[in-house]
Amino acid sequence: MEEWVNLSTKKFDVYYSSFNGLTEEQQNNFKIKKDHSIRVAETALQLAERLDLGEKDKSLAFFIGLFHDIGRFKQLVEYNTFDDSKSVDHADYSLQVLKDGTFFDLLDEKQTELAMFAIANHNKRNLPKGMSEEEILFAKIIRDADKLDILKVLTDYYSNPRARANHTLTWEMPTGTAVSKDVWKEVVKGSLVSKEKVESQLDIKVMQLSWVYDINFKSSFEVVMKNRFLEKIYNSMPKNDKVIEIYRTIKVYAENKFLG
Ligand SMILES: [Fe+2]
Incomplete structure (x- = not known):
């Protein structure tokens, strides 16, 4: 496994280093996506291990x-967003x-x-x-691993009052004091909040809480609970009846998944 991890990471690095003449801001954004990709790969591998998959499947998860986000670099260079x-x-x-590229040389046809x-x-x-x-199975693994990393990054940000506002986390929206009606409706009926309905940073946080409805594995819920992701989001929200109701709904759902 270690050799395989090195081989694929090397391919990633060669591609990553092929971009020249980046601005400082682009370099920063490149680094953010690179670190995200590496952490997601490690998390995907851990989930595969917890699911008792064989070596070949674990390599594929990694x-x-x-x-999964390798297109982000070209996207940033060509569209600057x-x-x-x-x-x-x-x-x-x-x-x-x-x-x-030659990335799929690492996989056989079925794995590709x-x-x-x-x-x-x-x-x-x-x-x-x-x-x-x-x-x-593999789609669920990457979706969980990706969400777990985004939850980690944003709860670090919400928990650090001195953190610099990051437009990829706030979407440059108004802070918001009340949850939008459509957002509230979706989350309490147990569905994922759609991006299109989000109108404020508070709605974004509700949407992030609603991701628990789209987490697939018990071991992913273990990560959510152990790292207190839900509490950390809730702690950063203004408290009113709707917010409290939403948090309770989400928390009960996640606890049942974690225990069940
Ligand atoms: Fe992505």
Whole structure:
């Protein structure tokens, strides 16, 4: 496994270093995405271990984690944004970069198909119907690993009052004091809050809490509980009846998943 990890990380680094003449801001954003990719790869590998998968499947989980966002670099250079709605779908872009390069040389044909499906669907609201169990498995692993890392990054940010405002975390929206009605409706009925309904930074936090509805594995819930991600988000929110109701709903759901 260690050798395989080194081999794929080397391929990542070669690609990453092929970009020249970046501004300081671009270099910063590159580093943020690189660190994210490496942590997600490690988390995906850990989830695969907890699921008792074999060596080959563990390597694949690591590969998918490492390369799921590989299109982010080209996206930033060509469009100067990470906002997919203003540029391209970054998952599709990742697939394109992978196909144009030699990355899939690390995988056999079957693994390549599983990786393509998982990466293409890591950022979609729902997984398509009618897929095989294996396809669904690796897609679920990357979706959990990605969410767990984003939860880590944003709860670090929310817990640190001196942190510099990061536009990728606030979307440059107003702070907000009341949860929007549509956002509230979605979260209390147990569904993921859609990005389109979000109107303030408070709504963003509610949306992030609602991600628990899209977490798949018990070991992922263990990470959520151990790191107190939900409390940390809640602690950063203004307290009113709706916020308290939302937090209780989410917390009960997550505790049941964790224990069940
Ligand atoms: Fe992504």
